[in-house]
Amino acid sequence: MIRFGIICLLGMIGGAFTSNTTEPVSAWMNGSAPVQVEEERQPGQDAEKVKLPVLPKDTLPADLKLGQVPDGLDSIPQAPKENPLTLAKVNLGRKLFFDPVLSENNTVSCASCHQPEFGFADNNKLAVGINGKVGSRNSPTLLNRVYGESFFWDGRSESLENQALKPIESEIELGSSVEAAVERLQKKENYPNLFRAAFQDDKDPVNAMNLAKALAAFQRTLLLGNSPVDQFQSANYSALTDQERQGLWIYESRGGCWQCHSGANYSDEGFHNTGVGYGGESRDAGLEEHSGQPGDRFKFKTPTLRGVFSTAPYFHDGSAKTLEEVVEFYSKGGHPQDERLDGKMKVLNLSEDDKKHLVAFLKALSRE
Numbered sequence: 001m002i003r004f005g006i007i008c009l010l011g012m013i014g015g016a017f018t019s020n021t022t023e024p025v026s027a028w029m030n031g032s033a034p035v036q037v038e039e040e041r042q043p044g045q046d047a048e049k050v051k052l053p054v055l056p057k058d059t060l061p062a063d064l065k066l067g068q069v070p071d072g073l074d075s076i077p078q079a080p081k082e083n084p085l086t087l088a089k090v091n092l093g094r095k096l097f098f099d100p101v102l103s104e105n106n107t108v109s110c111a112s113c114h115q116p117e118f119g120f121a122d123n124n125k126l127a128v129g130i131n132g133k134v135g136s137r138n139s140p141t142l143l144n145r146v147y148g149e150s151f152f153w154d155g156r157s158e159s160l161e162n163q164a165l166k167p168i169e170s171e172i173e174l175g176s177s178v179e180a181a182v183e184r185l186q187k188k189e190n191y192p193n194l195f196r197a198a199f200q201d202d203k204d205p206v207n208a209m210n211l212a213k214a215l216a217a218f219q220r221t222l223l224l225g226n227s228p229v230d231q232f233q234s235a236n237y238s239a240l241t242d243q244e245r246q247g248l249w250i251y252e253s254r255g256g257c258w259q260c261h262s263g264a265n266y267s268d269e270g271f272h273n274t275g276v277g278y279g280g281e282s283r284d285a286g287l288e289e290h291s292g293q294p295g296d297r298f299k300f301k302t303p304t305l306r307g308v309f310s311t312a313p314y315f316h317d318g319s320a321k322t323l324e325e326v327v328e329f330y331s332k333g334g335h336p337q338d339e340r341l342d343g344k345m346k347v348l349n350l351s352e353d354d355k356k357h358l359v360a361f362l363k364a365l366s367r368e
């Protein structure tokens with residue numbers, strides 16, 4: 001892991017804290033509040049009683065600065081040549097991200113499912129989109145996706161640019177078409193000016209490609225690092241409590257977590273069948289759905305563990321409500337009966353103390 005000497009609360013975002021604001025990440029993530037998990041709903045459910053999506057306000061620091069990496073994270077990969085990171089683009093992407101204008105009826109934004117206070121995920125079991133329609137998967141965090149190699153639980157998008165327009169067209173997310181969204185932007189307030197400022201060389205800057213580029217650029221600034229675990233690993237041995245240290249040890253040793261949640265972002269960016277969803281009716285095929293390879297059946301992308309306390313419920317199907325449930329799941333070895341289970345999954349039989357320590361470690365990874 002590459003270590004950086006820069007002390008920075010929130011990376012690029014943290015870099016934006018001016019001297020009069022020293023709020024930690026918990027100011028906009030509910031790092032310690034009890035997590036409220038929405039009641040279960042069924043995919044495709046569209047009943048009258050269903051709650052509509054929320055429209056979170058932009059609670060991020062006023063100005064986002066680029067180029068700083070929080071302690072513990074690797075250096076940031078170069079943005080694609082055709083989409084260099086600029087402040088004008090990031091700010092435009094930020095405005096778009098929180099703006100329901102991208103949805104067909106002005107009621108859903110990207111932030112509805114990727115809420116700052118829930119670590120850019122949400123607290124629903126399954127994503128809730130336009131008119132309260134329920135999707136088939138849990139909303140993942142957008143933190144540290146600049147390190148991502150593929151996107152979605154099944155990796156079907158190869159870049160943030162490629163991913164960005166898909167929710168707009170999804171009939172259970174923003175429920176619009178990209179063309180219609182672009183038309184609305186061409187007519188709305190100062191968007192034409194903002195696009196012009198961000199894409200100065202373009203004659204007709206309010207277009208689908210630039211919309212995708214701006215959303216991708218903004219998401220590349222959502223970084224979380226500098227946890228007590230990182231401080232501990234840079235030799236500040238008092239940063240972790242005994243319990244958290246024990247938990248780190250289990251993660252690194254007999255827990256085997258490090259094999260998949262590896263590297264500075266606690267993800268190998270690979271795909272595994274951990275047994276989540278085993279035994280359920282019409283089990284989600286995961287990676288196979290997009291690769292067409294039967295060997296990929298039930299494999300899902302390894303999520304980061306950074307910020308994980310804020311993003312409950314867990315797993316691609318939202319089937320674990322708490323970190324305690326996740327740890328219990330791993331202690332039992334996922335679902336050992338699943339003949340397609342990843343070979344790295346083992347029955348761990350953790351003691352009650354082990355489980356507490358592992359949860360304490362995961363919470364420490366979510367604090368600053």
Ligand code: HEC
Pocket residue numbers: 097102108109110111112113114127128129130135137138139140141142145148150151152153154160163164165167168172173174215219
């Ligand atoms: C209705 C809820 C909802 C809305 C609205 C929504 N998303 Fe998502 N997002 C999801 C879900 C669910 C997934 C995972 C879907 C899957 O894997 O099939 C996802 C996945 C992603 C990913 C991939 C993350 C990863 O780890 O691979 C990115 C990036 C993303 N969304 C960005 C956006 C952007 C940008 C917008 C707005 C244009 C948006 N989302 C709107 C629910 C939503």
Ligand code: HEC
Pocket residue numbers: 141251255256257258259260261271272273274276300301302303304305308311313314315316317326327330331342344345358362
């Ligand atoms: C074989 C690889 C592998 C191993 C070993 C592994 N994980 Fe995972 N982990 C994954 C994958 C893949 C997912 C997503 C599974 C899904 O949703 O279907 C996941 C999901 C999670 C989640 C939920 C994250 C979220 O955002 O929903 C947590 C927390 C987690 N793992 C913690 C651990 C801990 C703690 C250990 C060790 C006891 C561990 N993992 C071992 C691959 C692994």
